[in-house]
Amino acid sequence: MDPGAGEEFTEWSVAGTAVRIRPIVPDDAARLATGLARLSPEARFARFHYAKGAFSAGELRRLTWSDGVLQYALVADLPREPGAPLVAVARWVRDAPEADTAEVAYVTGDGWQRRGLGRALIRRLAAQARCAGIARFRAEVIVGNTAAVKLLESVGAPEQETDLGSGVAELVYRLEPAAE
Numbered sequence: 001m002d003p004g005a006g007e008e009f010t011e012w013s014v015a016g017t018a019v020r021i022r023p024i025v026p027d028d029a030a031r032l033a034t035g036l037a038r039l040s041p042e043a044r045f046a047r048f049h050y051a052k053g054a055f056s057a058g059e060l061r062r063l064t065w066s067d068g069v070l071q072y073a074l075v076a077d078l079p080r081e082p083g084a085p086l087v088a089v090a091r092w093v094r095d096a097p098e099a100d101t102a103e104v105a106y107v108t109g110d111g112w113q114r115r116g117l118g119r120a121l122i123r124r125l126a127a128q129a130r131c132a133g134i135a136r137f138r139a140e141v142i143v144g145n146t147a148a149v150k151l152l153e154s155v156g157a158p159e160q161e162t163d164l165g166s167g168v169a170e171l172v173y174r175l176e177p178a179a180e
């Protein structure tokens with residue numbers, strides 16, 4: 001497990017490179033745009049379920065806004081690299097203002113996958129979500145996306161699965177108390 005797994009802000013070394021986890025801020029708009037541009041077609045499809053092109057200005061505003069109540073996002077960046085590029089992003093968006101379910105989505109840059117970043121982000125995301133009164137994470141996942149399911153399993157227990165068609169399933173997981 002990465003050090004400080006319960007904390008929003010953490011910095012540690014992944015394969016000799018400093019990686020930092022922190023909440024997203026509006027100033028991340030350009031980094032987010034660059035991160036999407038660098039994403040492989042496969043990862044884009046797994047994240048968005050279509051060949052997502054560049055973010056619009058409105059999308060960048062919405063995706064970098066995080067109040068911790070209606071929506072919340074964490075990023076992993078490389079603080080020692082020029083421009084501190086993003087290497088992973090995870091977010092939840094509450095279904096409705098009073099809802100206790102939130103849609104969760106996450107992506108790790110291709111060269112950074114399978115190094116524990118996804119798990120590190122979703123654990124923090126879930127800890128913050130529980131504090132904000134979220135009881136369930138809902139995710140739309142391409143059927144067979146083992147890594148996406150493993151992340152959900154690391155923070156909750158499966159409650160419901162709905163076939164949305166076109167090879168996409170909606171998975172609902174009840175958040176469990178953090179096993180620290």
Ligand SMILES: CC(C)(COP(=O)(O)OP(=O)(O)OC[C@H]1O[C@@H](n2cnc3c(N)ncnc32)[C@H](O)[C@@H]1OP(=O)(O)O)[C@@H](O)C(=O)NCCC(=O)NCCS
Nearest residue numbers: 046047105106107108113114115116117118119147148150
């Ligand atoms: C899903 C995703 C975010 C996981 O990120 P990650 O940083 O690689 O995750 P981790 O390194 O923490 O790995 C989490 C678990 O998934 C497993 N995993 C990661 N990539 C995998 C792959 N391609 N195939 C099978 N298992 C995989 C890891 O082995 C680990 O499981 P383990 O602890 O049992 O070994 C990443 O694969 C990704 O960005 N995919 C494209 C976008 C996407 O699918 N988003 C989900 C829909 S919103």
